[in-house]
Amino acid sequence: MSRTRTPVVTGWFAGEGDNFRLLGTRCSACASVFFPREDGFCRNPGCPGGDLDEVPLSPRGRVWSYTDSRYRPPAPYVSDPELPWQPYTLIAVELEAERMVVLGQAAPGVSVADLEVGMEVEVVPGVLDEDAGTTRTARTTLTTWCWRPTGVSA
Amino acid sequence: MVLAADGGERVTSEVAVLGAGMHPWGKWGRSFVEYGTAAARAALADAGVDWRDVGSIVGADTVRGGYPGYVAGATFAKALGWQGARVTSVYAACASGAQAINTARTQILAGLADVVLVVGADAAPKGFFRPAGGDRHDDPDWLRFRVLGATNPTYFGLYARRRMAVHGDTPEDFALVKVKNAAAGALNPNARYRKTVTAEEVAASAVVADPLRLLDICATSDGAAALVLSSMEFARRHGAADPVRIRAVSTVTPTYPTTVLDLPDIATDSAAAVAPADGTFRASIALAAYEEAGIGPDDLSLAEVYDLSTALELQWYEDLGLCGEGEGAKLLREGATAPGGRIPVNPSGGLASFGEAVPAQAIAQVCELTWQLRGTAGARQVAGARAGITANQGLFGHGSSVVAVR
Structure with a gap:
């Protein structure tokens, strides 16, 4: 079985690792x-x-605000209704050079308790769903971006 | 005389509110047409106007009722019995009702109609609002669900957390808004929730979008509201010597670049090339209404604001100029916005007690102003009410604010 990586939206992000x-x-x-x-x-x-x-x-910015999603969002968000819902965190990030705020999911494992407004975060590659559109011969990984704290506090 | 955005001068004039009516909010499991027709009949009866004498009908659309919802004006006209009136149907998300009121007002002031019926109604589904179906990569509302799973409450959570960080608001402050609005709603026969709520009950409810809990966030409801508006001349001939008057309707759009992350956006505009305006979009909505009405926040007897969440009500205090920036929670704690306070906010009980019936809600806000300004609001009456304002904001850049006086 082959596995393909498909961005959730075409043309919104690119690059691997540190170059994402x-x-x-x-x-x-x-x-x-x-x-x-x-x-x-x-x-x-x-x-x-x-x-x-x-x-x-800019790959780095500061937390403008954050929240989480304790209940399963409706479609077209992709999630397996057979599995228990795992809340995830959302972070709104202020980019200094662009003077704009960009929303994104937090990297897996980052909870609201790990965050504070003003904290530095960086953009990293993320996976929205491992098996979206899976068929008998191919599995599709739906990719996205995530924000992850750099360890520099507010 | 005020300056319009295009630089032109305009003379503002008033229209009369002859009648107001509602179908109670709830989850009734029936068609929005039934609710809207009931509200329309109530408003016509309140006005003492025969439907066959109405020259124009304006419907605020719902996206949840299939085709009849997209042509709400005609849907309600047919349900009331075709009588040949001019028809308009408008949609502006949560601001649809204000657009409908403004359309009616414009027709009256232009001399196109003497009496206009405005109706908005919705039948809401259970759970989160969701985008229209299909695979629509060009629709920001579809994209925010697809890419982020960002429901409406997550945006409310972002705003609430931001207020806590910047202004020092606490979850206890937010809970106090619910306690205040639930107490008011308990007195309102049209409200869906008519029980008082304690701060402990808010704190014990489940977290939906940190830091907000279930009782911080408004529900979605069935409901309908209607108004009969007329020219001042018609009102006099009709025997309404001193009617409630609509003095301003603000339907402004934002200015580029936006600086607040508004639903359903994934990012704000960039302010790197163009400096943003001094105030936020929400503040500009009220400012336009004040300028058109020729009054200011100190002249108000009451305000009906869109408390989609408890924290958002505090934001509106500041955007309406009821207090300075960051002072919303202080104003609340002082009791200024409670019944008997300096400027009662949401004496109807607000969305906290009604839940949102999207196209009806901005019309319902004006119904409450009407009853308060007439002095017929019963147990929730604001003593000596002379002027009131409504405020709300529709997805995709729709300002909505109405000033009514008596």
């Missing part, structure tokens, strides 16, 4: 950055409109 990055776009005319990527038009109302070029986002 979220991908946004930047307007060539006004330098506005967009995540999720904006490929059609620059949304700055004062911009005449430029080319939107792919740009990696």
